[in-house]
Amino acid sequence: MSSAAASVLRIGMFGGSFDPPHRAHVALAAAAVRQLQLDALYIVPTGVAWHKARALSAAADRLAMTRLAFAGMQRVVVDERELQRDGPSFTIDTLEALQAENPGAQLYLIIGKDQLAALQTWHRWQDIVRVAIICIANRGDSARAEAGFDCQIELLNPLVPLQLPLMPVSATDIRRQIASGSLTSQSLARLVPEAVARYIESHRLYLLA
Numbered sequence: 459m460s461s462a463a464a465s466v467l468r469i470g471m472f473g474g475s476f477d478p479p480h481r482a483h484v485a486l487a488a489a490a491v492r493q494l495q496l497d498a499l500y501i502v503p504t505g506v507a508w509h510k511a512r513a514l515s516a517a518a519d520r521l522a523m524t525r526l527a528f529a530g531m532q533r534v535v536v537d538e539r540e541l542q543r544d545g546p547s548f549t550i551d552t553l554e555a556l557q558a559e560n561p562g563a564q565l566y567l568i569i570g571k572d573q574l575a576a577l578q579t580w581h582r583w584q585d586i587v588r589v590a591i592i593c594i595a596n597r598g599d600s601a602r603a604e605a606g607f608d609c610q611i612e613l614l615n616p617l618v619p620l621q622l623p624l625m626p627v628s629a630t631d632i633r634r635q636i637a638s639g640s641l642t643s644q645s646l647a648r649l650v651p652e653a654v655a656r657y658i659e660s661h662r663l664y665l666l667a
Contacts (some may be wrong), residue, residue, distance in 0.1 A: 466562060466563065466564055467497045467498075467560055467562070467563035467564070468494060468495060468496045468497050468563070468564050468566065469496065469497060469498050469499075469500070469556055469560050469563045469564070469565050469566070470490050470491070470494060470496045470498070470499040470500065470565075470566040470567075470568055470593075471499075471500050471502060471549075471552060471553060471556060471565065471566070471567050471568065471590070472486065472487055472490065472499060472500070472501050472502065472568040473501075473502040473503075473504060473540070473547075473549055473552065474502075474503070474504060475503065475504045475507055475514050475520065475629070476501075476503050476504075476520050476523060476524045476527070476629075477514050477515050477520050477629055477633070478515075478520075478523050478527075478629055478632060478633075478650055478654055478658060478663070478664075479523055479524050479526075479527035479528070479629075479650065479651070479654060480527075480627050480628075480629060480632060480649055480650045480651075480654075481625065481627060481648075481649060481650060481651065482622075482625040482627045482628075483527065484527055484528065484531075484651060485622055485623070485625060486568065486570075486595050486620065486622060487499055487501065487528060487531060487534055487568075488531065489595075489620050489621065489622050490566070490568045490593060490620055491531075491532070491533050491534065493620055493621065494566055494593065494618070494620075496533060496566065497533065498533050498534075498535055499533060499534045499535070499568070500535050500536075500537045500552075500556065501524060501528050501534060501535065501536045501537065502537045502539065502540055502552055503517070503520050503521055503524050503536075503538065503540065503541055504540055504541075504547045505517065505540040505541045505542070505543050505546075505547040506543075506545060506546045506547055507546075507547065515663060515664075517541045519657075519661060519663060520541075521536070521538055521541055522657060523654045523657050523658070524536050526651065526653040526654050526657055527650070527651045527653070527654050529653070537552075539552060539555065540552060546581075548580075548581040548582070549567065549580060549581075549586055550580075550581060550582045550583075550585050550586050550589070553565055553567065553586060553589045553590050554589065557589060564591065565589055565590035565591070566590055566591050566593050566618070567586065567590040567591070567592050567593065568593050568595070568620070569592065569593070569594060569595070570594070570595045571594055571595060571596070574592070574594055574617075577592070587615045588615065590615075591615055591616070591617075591618055592615065592617050592618070593617070593618045593619070593620050594617055594618070594619050594620065595620050595622055596619040596620060596621055596622065627649050632646075632649055632650065632664075633664045636658070636663070636664040636665065637664055637665060637666065643655065643659065646658065646659070
């Protein structure tokens with residue numbers, strides 16, 4: 459590898475509502491930093507989620523939980539710019555801002571295979587694929603076979619799989635179980651980082667979800 463190639467910064471972006479952030483999110487961040495050899499991974503909580511029918515929890519709560527979830531992880535930065543942005547949160551705006559802040563860096567966008575299936579509905583999705591290498595969380599199964607993979611995406615920029623253990627956990631299920639009263643403190647702490655579990659309980663989040 460040439461010295462010029464070795465000096466190129468590798469910057470990742472991992473966005474989401476993080477409502478709440480759970481252990482699979484943390485595992486994906488760790489896998490991305492390690493497998494992509496990232497210099498920095500920006501964790502970006504969504505501000506106004508144009509693509510979600512339901513209202514998100516308060517931005518202050520989601521930001522606080524996200525900071526707790528990823529606290530202490532090397533090369534991981536929780537970035538609140540989308541929470542401060544007026545109007546809908548668009549991934550391309552954040553990627554372009556990161557590119558402007560890090561001229562010449564190679565950008566990587568970390569998404570799940572469910573997001574890959576919907577990628578072509580995203581605002582300026584062709585620009586997203588040109589600006590960043592798309593990295594897909596592959597939880598031990600065939601991400602391409604089941605995610606509505608479209609070769610048009612990979613023609614613009616090859617997709618990169620990230621290998622993860624199978625972790626059947628989702629924020630939707632966590633909210634539903636909390637609302638139904640079916641989660642104990644111990645079982646909640648197995649789904650989300652312990653500090654996040656304590657925050658959820660102390661702030662009585664999702665009880666009316």
